[in-house]
Amino acid sequence: MDGLQQFFDAYQTTIGFIGLNAMLALSVWLTLYTGQLTLGNAAFAGIAAYGSALLTMKAGYPFPLALACGALLAAAVSLPLGATVFRLRGVYLAIATLAFGEVVRVAILAIPITGRGQGLVGIPPKTELWHIFASLLVIAYVCARLRISTVGRAWAAIREDELAAASQGIPVRRYKLAAFVLGALIAGWAGGLGAHFDFAIQPDEFGFARAVQILVFAVVGGIPNVFGPILGALLFTALPAVLQPLQEYRDIFQGVILVLVIVYLPRGLATLLELRRTARLRTVGAEDVA
Amino acid sequence: MLLETSGLTKRFGGVVAVNAIDLAIAEGQVFGLIGPNGAGKTTLINLISGHLRADGGAIRFADADVTRLRPDQLARRGIARTFQSIRLFKGLTVLENVLVGRYVRSRSDALASLVPFRDAARPERERARLLLERVGLGKRAGAFAGELAYGDQRRLEIARALAAEPRLLILDEPAAGMNPTESAALREMLRELAAEGITIVLIEHDVRLVMGACERVAVLNFGRKIAEGPPAEIQADPAVREAYLGVADDA
Amino acid sequence: GGTATTSASGSPNATSTAAKPDVKVGVVISLTGVGNVYGPTQKNGVELAAQRINDAGGVSGAKLVLVIDDDQSTTDGGVTAFRKQTSQDRVVAILGPTLSNTAVAAHPVAQSAQTPVIAISNTGDGIVGKCDWGTCDYIFRASLGESTAIPQTVSIAKSKLNVKSVVLMYAQDDKFSSDGFAIFKKNLTSSGITIKKEIAFSKTDVDLSGPVTAALAESPDAIVDSSLAGPAIQVLKEVNKRKPGMLVIGGNGFNTPAIIASAGAAAEGAVSGAAWYLGNPDPVNKDFVTAYKAKYNADPDQFAAQAYSAVYILLDALKRTPTVTSVLHDKLRDQIELTTGVKTPLGEFSFNASHDVTQKVYVVQIKNGQFTLIN
Amino acid sequence: MADQIYNAVFIGSIYALFALGFTLVFSVLDILNLAHPALFTLGAFTALFAMQQGVPAALAVLVAFVVCGAAGVILDRVAFAPLRRRNAPPLSAMISSIGVSLILIRLIQLQYGPDLQAYPAGALPAAVFSVGGLELDTLRTVIIGLAIGLMLALTYLVRSTRLGRELRALAENPRAARLLGIDVDRAIAATFFLSAGLGGIAGALYGFATNSPFSQMGQSFELKAFSVMIVGGMGSIPGAVLGAYLLSFGEIASLTFLPSELRDAFAFGLLFVVLLVRPRGILGQRDVDRV
Amino acid sequence: MPEPALDVRDLVVRYGAIEAVHGISFDVQAGEVVALIGANGAGKTSTLAALSGLVRPARGTVRLLGRDLAGAPAHAIVRAGLVQVPEGREILARMSVHENLLLSGATDATAMYERFPILAERRALPAGNLSGGEQQLLAIARALLAKPRVLLLDEPSLGLAPKMVASVFEVLAELKRSGTTMLLVEQNALRALRLADRGYVLELGRIGLTGTGAALLQDAGVARAYLGA
Numbered sequence A: 001m002d003g004l005q006q007f008f009d010a011y012q013t014t015i016g017f018i019g020l021n022a023m024l025a026l027s028v029w030l031t032l033y034t035g036q037l038t039l040g041n042a043a044f045a046g047i048a049a050y051g052s053a054l055l056t057m058k059a060g061y062p063f064p065l066a067l068a069c070g071a072l073l074a075a076a077v078s079l080p081l082g083a084t085v086f087r088l089r090g091v092y093l094a095i096a097t098l099a100f101g102e103v104v105r106v107a108i109l110a111i112p113i114t115g116r117g118q119g120l121v122g123i124p125p126k127t128e129l130w131h132i133f134a135s136l137l138v139i140a141y142v143c144a145r146l147r148i149s150t151v152g153r154a155w156a157a158i159r160e161d162e163l164a165a166a167s168q169g170i171p172v173r174r175y176k177l178a179a180f181v182l183g184a185l186i187a188g189w190a191g192g193l194g195a196h197f198d199f200a201i202q203p204d205e206f207g208f209a210r211a212v213q214i215l216v217f218a219v220v221g222g223i224p225n226v227f228g229p230i231l232g233a234l235l236f237t238a239l240p241a242v243l244q245p246l247q248e249y250r251d252i253f254q255g256v257i258l259v260l261v262i263v264y265l266p267r268g269l270a271t272l273l274e275l276r277r278t279a280r281l282r283t284v285g286a287e288d289v290a
Numbered sequence B: 001m002l003l004e005t006s007g008l009t010k011r012f013g014g015v016v017a018v019n020a021i022d023l024a025i026a027e028g029q030v031f032g033l034i035g036p037n038g039a040g041k042t043t044l045i046n047l048i049s050g051h052l053r054a055d056g057g058a059i060r061f062a063d064a065d066v067t068r069l070r071p072d073q074l075a076r077r078g079i080a081r082t083f084q085s086i087r088l089f090k091g092l093t094v095l096e097n098v099l100v101g102r103y104v105r106s107r108s109d110a111l112a113s114l115v116p117f118r119d120a121a122r123p124e125r126e127r128a129r130l131l132l133e134r135v136g137l138g139k140r141a142g143a144f145a146g147e148l149a150y151g152d153q154r155r156l157e158i159a160r161a162l163a164a165e166p167r168l169l170i171l172d173e174p175a176a177g178m179n180p181t182e183s184a185a186l187r188e189m190l191r192e193l194a195a196e197g198i199t200i201v202l203i204e205h206d207v208r209l210v211m212g213a214c215e216r217v218a219v220l221n222f223g224r225k226i227a228e229g230p231p232a233e234i235q236a237d238p239a240v241r242e243a244y245l246g247v248a249d250d251a
Numbered sequence C: 001g002g003t004a005t006t007s008a009s010g011s012p013n014a015t016s017t018a019a020k021p022d023v024k025v026g027v028v029i030s031l032t033g034v035g036n037v038y039g040p041t042q043k044n045g046v047e048l049a050a051q052r053i054n055d056a057g058g059v060s061g062a063k064l065v066l067v068i069d070d071d072q073s074t075t076d077g078g079v080t081a082f083r084k085q086t087s088q089d090r091v092v093a094i095l096g097p098t099l100s101n102t103a104v105a106a107h108p109v110a111q112s113a114q115t116p117v118i119a120i121s122n123t124g125d126g127i128v129g130k131c132d133w134g135t136c137d138y139i140f141r142a143s144l145g146e147s148t149a150i151p152q153t154v155s156i157a158k159s160k161l162n163v164k165s166v167v168l169m170y171a172q173d174d175k176f177s178s179d180g181f182a183i184f185k186k187n188l189t190s191s192g193i194t195i196k197k198e199i200a201f202s203k204t205d206v207d208l209s210g211p212v213t214a215a216l217a218e219s220p221d222a223i224v225d226s227s228l229a230g231p232a233i234q235v236l237k238e239v240n241k242r243k244p245g246m247l248v249i250g251g252n253g254f255n256t257p258a259i260i261a262s263a264g265a266a267a268e269g270a271v272s273g274a275a276w277y278l279g280n281p282d283p284v285n286k287d288f289v290t291a292y293k294a295k296y297n298a299d300p301d302q303f304a305a306q307a308y309s310a311v312y313i314l315l316d317a318l319k320r321t322p323t324v325t326s327v328l329h330d331k332l333r334d335q336i337e338l339t340t341g342v343k344t345p346l347g348e349f350s351f352n353a354s355h356d357v358t359q360k361v362y363v364v365q366i367k368n369g370q371f372t373l374i375n
Numbered sequence D: 001m002a003d004q005i006y007n008a009v010f011i012g013s014i015y016a017l018f019a020l021g022f023t024l025v026f027s028v029l030d031i032l033n034l035a036h037p038a039l040f041t042l043g044a045f046t047a048l049f050a051m052q053q054g055v056p057a058a059l060a061v062l063v064a065f066v067v068c069g070a071a072g073v074i075l076d077r078v079a080f081a082p083l084r085r086r087n088a089p090p091l092s093a094m095i096s097s098i099g100v101s102l103i104l105i106r107l108i109q110l111q112y113g114p115d116l117q118a119y120p121a122g123a124l125p126a127a128v129f130s131v132g133g134l135e136l137d138t139l140r141t142v143i144i145g146l147a148i149g150l151m152l153a154l155t156y157l158v159r160s161t162r163l164g165r166e167l168r169a170l171a172e173n174p175r176a177a178r179l180l181g182i183d184v185d186r187a188i189a190a191t192f193f194l195s196a197g198l199g200g201i202a203g204a205l206y207g208f209a210t211n212s213p214f215s216q217m218g219q220s221f222e223l224k225a226f227s228v229m230i231v232g233g234m235g236s237i238p239g240a241v242l243g244a245y246l247l248s249f250g251e252i253a254s255l256t257f258l259p260s261e262l263r264d265a266f267a268f269g270l271l272f273v274v275l276l277v278r279p280r281g282i283l284g285q286r287d288v289d290r291v
Numbered sequence E: 001m002p003e004p005a006l007d008v009r010d011l012v013v014r015y016g017a018i019e020a021v022h023g024i025s026f027d028v029q030a031g032e033v034v035a036l037i038g039a040n041g042a043g044k045t046s047t048l049a050a051l052s053g054l055v056r057p058a059r060g061t062v063r064l065l066g067r068d069l070a071g072a073p074a075h076a077i078v079r080a081g082l083v084q085v086p087e088g089r090e091i092l093a094r095m096s097v098h099e100n101l102l103l104s105g106a107t108d109a110t111a112m113y114e115r116f117p118i119l120a121e122r123r124a125l126p127a128g129n130l131s132g133g134e135q136q137l138l139a140i141a142r143a144l145l146a147k148p149r150v151l152l153l154d155e156p157s158l159g160l161a162p163k164m165v166a167s168v169f170e171v172l173a174e175l176k177r178s179g180t181t182m183l184l185v186e187q188n189a190l191r192a193l194r195l196a197d198r199g200y201v202l203e204l205g206r207i208g209l210t211g212t213g214a215a216l217l218q219d220a221g222v223a224r225a226y227l228g229a
């Protein structure tokens, strides 16, 4: 029991980050499930992280209110952004959202109240593990149920063929936008929790590398259902800690694992239990993600 | 008239693909649209279904101007269509394809679905199965759409369009890839649908199907309407024989 | 758990160590990620120190054991490592982490666990003394801050090198660089040197010929470049090509042999302020350099020297703490606070009232491919 | 002013060389190969290794081309070919390339460490000459010439040769390409060889120019390469070249006319606007989505 | 009896667990035109895809002039002389007509321009701008340039207007006169059987009926199932 407690204390950050990353992975899952590759969720997390941290630090907001405000701020930014960028598709969309992310990063660097290049330090550590995992549970449940509702079916149809989906009466833009804004809201919530989890944030944490990392969680985990992104976040957050004894060979193993999973389970870890179905989807050349 | 177009025009660069087309299609009619390859048939229905924006002219559907509406808005008003180059949701099952087709008829259950253990879609699935039986795909409900043979994919497209219970059904070469026996079965189905009161616009190169199923036929050539009338009249029209049927037709 | 517990085992016949329980010292450094340019030599430095201490009889007879964890150059990694070392390994003190960003996130963990920390490579403001994140009375710093080094550099530039006007360059998206920029700016202004232009670039810029050309167009007496070594090399080379002999003044980022190796002749004449330099003839330093070379077959750098020194500074305090084995952290803290005049490769070392470094600042200039003292 | 233009041409040439290889793979296979920066780095270090063995600089560039080209082919076999066989979406390939990139960079670090390295003293031309009052150095001028030559050669190859035609066919419709008797595997191998080889040359040349190759040097190019490709037109080779020079001239110009802190915000803002106004880029082809 | 130009034995095609073609055998003699007819989903396209190496046959042999090609890569099969005009034409829409023609490896397309003058007129246009019938002609011309020993055609009249259907069949008849060996898959069974020397009827992945084109046209079952009589 004591050993467990010790383990828990020691790895409490890692455990927390698994939950935070799982939320971020789910946030990008929403758009991926719709067939849209967006890379803006790191920036949304950043906006909310800075927003909520400034509210608790400088304006003395209570923690839950600050979190909500941060997430809403991210969602509010995502709405006009989505309305403009969803004219684009595929890589173009990905790069447009990426460019937006860079603009956010550079903007944070230019605004004095954010601490600019030095980052924001001294955020009150209000986030507890149960906050993170309760949030994850709620978010995962909502995503899972949405997936099998009319909304989820419409998203899947858009992924398979936007034009045909529109012909079935689905307002494609609105649905894509909804997925995007919901994703931003989730990413924002996770960003706010993350900012209050470890005292300090800095612009680089929300840049390109982070955006790609979130994408890796979701894709390696698998898009077909909501367990995929959670699994992916679990694996790739825990892996660095697990592989610590390998020292300088750790990156190599991590790379090898990444390639192996993608090559042998191209639709993600979550498809491990449905290899037959995956093989059939493969032969028909179905879209799975953008 | 359920559907009316007046002076409908669409240009691609220098090509006038659809040139000042006037059509009037009455409720319950089966209306044929024929013409050589590249005559502008598909372009015309793309305009009607909102997939293309007209450069000129107007479209009226059910007594309302719908010229500038988007495909999804038109679908909600009761226009359903199939595609010449099949556009199914390949990675969804046959049943799911039909369920998506029911989108405009089903209420959003996004909130209801949050209630645990509730299966909001069950009645919808029953309807979808019936529809699949009707087009002869009852046994393939669980297959992915992309796994179907070409002709079966066409049937599924029709089932998906019907799922929306449309007032106007537009079919773009539904019999392509079907042999004469299969297209005869399709003809029967079109007659049944017409009897149920659905208005149908049919584009086909299968002359036997067009002549057998349609009450009225329009002929396009180079974007212009060169003839319109009952099938027998059209078949006898020398301009049509010259442009479309070929002089020694025997199909 | 995955930790590299390096027991820098001393000579096998150091019998006295067997009796007493080990003294565990935590080290959190960046062995992977962007900070891995510094972490490996820091590791060398602490391991060399631990080995020599154990060879010499350990901490009053107890063996000194290092618990080294990689923070992957990330704040998360740093916090995780600090949590682990304070709660699981129960170390007596922690050295690190490598990067300042990581430090401001990880130090609070040690503070709340009341475990003393000696920062060994953080040069920015707000690391010790008045910390943005709250009380930090368990945090010390053994690495010379830029706010101490730069004023000296600026005053030498003015008095000895006769600099009246400069162009100030920095990487705006780099914490080290923008910290240095702010300090340079303040000191240049207060000592009456004209800043003709400020030029911000980005750490991801692939070529700095543009910014340098723009800087030279102002014809300053010197170019001040607050950046890490990579950009600094490009700046030096561009300057040398376009205006040989132009004085370039830098911060701590200049203080690495890589500058001389990569920039070659273009590095000649560059001036910077440092906590340590290789050629320092002080005997403690010469001893360190020789031992380092013997063990690793390479010259040490400033990071190795500071890491090495920190272990000895800690040792000094540990020896003065009554019960070493079951260390009461606050006692150790009090003893670290009392550190004065410890002989290290950095020179005589003390902590001031705000837990920061008190040591000599070496303003050096590159001459004939060597760092040479000019103050 | 003249020397700033010279700077812009130089940076643009390096951007273009980097982006060309990136674009080539994208246009043929729809893959964003995120291991390209690692191959670029490999080029710089291959040249370093060769020169440490006494190979002259010019030859070392050739060695970098061949070694990186071969590495590119292996990369394809290991990380992409199995995905192709499984008909996986291009996104999977992108993720797979991230894995390869991690491995490759770590391998380079195991050999050379993470620090800045330097090429052997005296191995690179250091001469400076002046043309009309403009100080030009030999190395950069040679690099510019070489880069432009390579761009022209690649453009010719893709526009006018059989291989180029095959690559374009493959890009448009792999199934049709196979039915036409095109050896798809060979064409893809050629694509990767060229792409990675060009990346390797770019890395070696950039390494020479800065004389401080290090294991993360390719990373800075990643975002720039995206901008270059988007602005010029995704998958268009002349577009990539145009985009590269536009970016480099834009960067230099904004240095002169804008507060330097705003330069990056300007660059990415511009990219964003281009995407919204003309998403297919200046020379990009419109995607055909006929109903 | 001379060796057949194309000899297929016991061919099985599987998609994962689904078997689409269950061990069929047939042959095409040199200079002969053989029609393959069957309902939707009978396995015609699957058979041709296996012959061309687009899917790997699960079992069976495919001999072209005595050489076994089963399992060979697609490009090797084309080079050996088994060339397909695929279902849906698969032309390269962005490349010009001329470039499309040269893709089969030929350096000179003059012969095809003479045979199909309309293509000569359109040679510089992007192939995507051609009308459906023109695209079909382009696909046939492109295949002919690959010097086929045996030409496989998958529904060449699909989606064509009656007049175009007639002209495509004229081209096929002319090819037949010039001695081209062909395996023709068609839904337009009437025309196909009239043109063909022999025919096979494929039913649910098995060969049900076989005979000369004329004999099959007389068969009551065929008439009912495929001619819509």
Ligand SMILES: Nc1ncnc2c1ncn2[C@@H]1O[C@H](COP(=O)(O)OP(=O)(O)OP(=O)(O)O)[C@@H](O)[C@H]1O
Binding pocket: B012, B015, B017, B035, B036, B037, B038, B039, B040, B041, B042, B043, B044, B084, D290, E128, E129, E130, E131, E132, E133, E159, E161
């Ligand atoms: N998106 C487009 N861009 C450019 N030209 C187009 C486009 N769509 C159609 N066209 C051109 O418009 C004309 C009409 O094409 P359309 O597809 O409507 O013909 P169609 O009558 O349906 O022929 P088919 O019977 O072969 O299907 C053709 O010349 C075609 O090339």
Ligand SMILES: Nc1ncnc2c1ncn2[C@@H]1O[C@H](COP(=O)(O)OP(=O)(O)OP(=O)(O)O)[C@@H](O)[C@H]1O
Binding pocket: A283, A284, B146, B147, B148, B149, B150, B151, B152, B177, E015, E018, E019, E020, E038, E039, E040, E041, E042, E043, E044, E045, E046, E047
């Ligand atoms: N990629 C695939 N995955 C799974 N099943 C497939 C796939 N392609 C075809 N099939 C199945 O194989 C069978 C034969 O299909 P095929 O396309 O060969 O038929 P066909 O005779 O060409 O039909 P059509 O006349 O409609 O073109 C069908 O049952 C079809 O569902």
Ligand SMILES: [Mg+2]
Binding pocket: B041, B042, B043, B084, B172
């Ligand atoms: Mg059409």
Ligand SMILES: [Mg+2]
Binding pocket: B150, E044, E045, E046, E087
């Ligand atoms: Mg078929």
